[in-house]
């Protein structure tokens with residue numbers, strides 16, 4: 490059998506405790522996310538995110554997540570927290586997203602009946618994005634809902650690395666990876682005890698299931 494060297498990237502999002510950041514690093518996740526959306530139950534203050542960042546092991550990315558935050562606030566958080574990647578979930582356009590001197594990924598709303606779900610020229614709209622993240626919220630809605638969406642709506646060739654998000658859990662992530670073969674997966678609710686508080690056993694189980702899918706050959 491041909492060996493498969495591909496490794497699905499894993500991002501844990503909405504962390505609020507340094508202990509969860511440490512465990513995520515030990516489990517070998519690729520990135521952790523800190524949420525700065527004002528409506529989120531997982532929002533952290535820049536000072537808290539900066540402290541958690543120091544708990545990260547080398548080679549683990551820190552991602553700052555925004556949803557229609559004012560430009561000056563994003564700038565200030567970038568200066569203070571020094572994330573390696575930005576993630577935008579709102580109506581931000583390419584010129585806004587690229588204006589902070591840090592690579593960014595753009596979340597694409599896959600919920601609702603809006604046309605954003607079909608393979609519109611995402612590349613043309615976000616030429617400077619490092620990648621896309623397909624999430625279950627409807628356009629204008631808040632993310633981190635724990636809901637899945639119809640994976641068959643993912644554009645067949647987004648042209649950049651892309652992450653699958655929305656309602657992923659240790660119980661469904663094996664199938665999700667096998668069916669969609671994403672560059673990476675992003676999870677928040679599915680590994681939680683309550684918003685912002687992660688469950689160590691579920692974190693570990695999630696990583697195991699992604700690795701099991703990576704080793705699975707049809």
Ligand SMILES: O=C(O)c1ccccc1N[C@@H]1O[C@H](COP(=O)(O)O)[C@@H](O)[C@H]1O
Pocket residue numbers: 502503522524526529530531532554556578622624625631632633634635636654655656657675676677678679
């Ligand atoms: O986590 C949040 O509170 C959040 C708030 C605003 C925008 C996005 C948010 N989280 C992102 O939503 C997806 C899916 O989360 P879930 O696993 O369904 O809970 C993920 O990309 C989070 O980063």
